[in-house]
Amino acid sequence: EAGVVQSPRYKIIEKKQPVAFWCNPISGHNTLYWYLQNLGQGPELLIRYENEEAVDDSQLPKDRFSAERLKGVDSTLKIQPAELGDSAVYLCASSSSGGIQETQYFGPGTRLLVL
Amino acid sequence: KQEVTQIPAALSVPEGENLVLNCSFTDSAIYNLQWFRQDPGKGLTSLLLIQSSQREQTSGRLNASLDKSSGRSTLYIAASQPGDSATYLCAVKDDYKLSFGAGTTVTVRA
Numbered sequence: 001e002a003g004v005v006q007s008p009r010y011k012i013i014e015k016k017q018p019v020a021f022w023c024n025p026i027s028g029h030n031t032l033y034w035y036l037q038n039l040g041q042g043p044e045l046l047i048r049y050e051n052e053e054a055v056d057d058s059q060l061p062k063d064r065f066s067a068e069r070l071k072g073v074d075s076t077l078k079i080q081p082a083e084l085g086d087s088a089v090y091l092c093a094s095s096s097s098g099g100i101q102e103t104q105y106f107g108p109g110t111r112l113l114v115l
Numbered sequence: 116k117q118e119v120t121q122i123p124a125a126l127s128v129p130e131g132e133n134l135v136l137n138c139s140f141t142d143s144a145i146y147n148l149q150w151f152r153q154d155p156g157k158g159l160t161s162l163l164l165i166q167s168s169q170r171e172q173t174s175g176r177l178n179a180s181l182d183k184s185s186g187r188s189t190l191y192i193a194a195s196q197p198g199d200s201a202t203y204l205c206a207v208k209d210d211y212k213l214s215f216g217a218g219t220t221v222t223v224r225a
Contacts, residue, residue, distance in 0.1 A: 042204050042215025091158060106158035
């Protein structure tokens, strides 16, 4: 069974440019998460989806970040405009139902460098 | 807000030595605790999940203990191998959110 797929794996852009990341969760997983991981730190949750509904976006900087999960499957995370401090790894994870005891499965991440 | 701390930040041991990784958290009202492994440029792989009602969990050479009342967990890796070199992160789950530590980067020297 395929795991969580993310693309691109690496992205280099200049500041003030827009950028988008794509995630395809494990088939049948209703819950999808986007995390931000700064160098030397653990991941921090940005947004959690249950199917197509964003049920927790309290940590998403909404002035420049947006996300969508059309049809409750694939998801896209966008930054516009990007700032130098956005350089980090963006991880996507999915779980079967989002229940408290559910294990989250992580993708390989997209490494973003903003110049 | 839940704070998760991992000590040490980095560890280097010769092959065959046992590894002891520590994790502490500030709010003991958790549902479970997970240990993850992260290889350079890769995502996170779940190693062990301990429910809040459990004291320990074992898988092969890995053993994780949980003392919820004191806010501590320890991951033991027996007879370390060079392939164990990676960053190990612990994460606690309260509500629906995982809160991660910064990780311990382990190097096992052949």
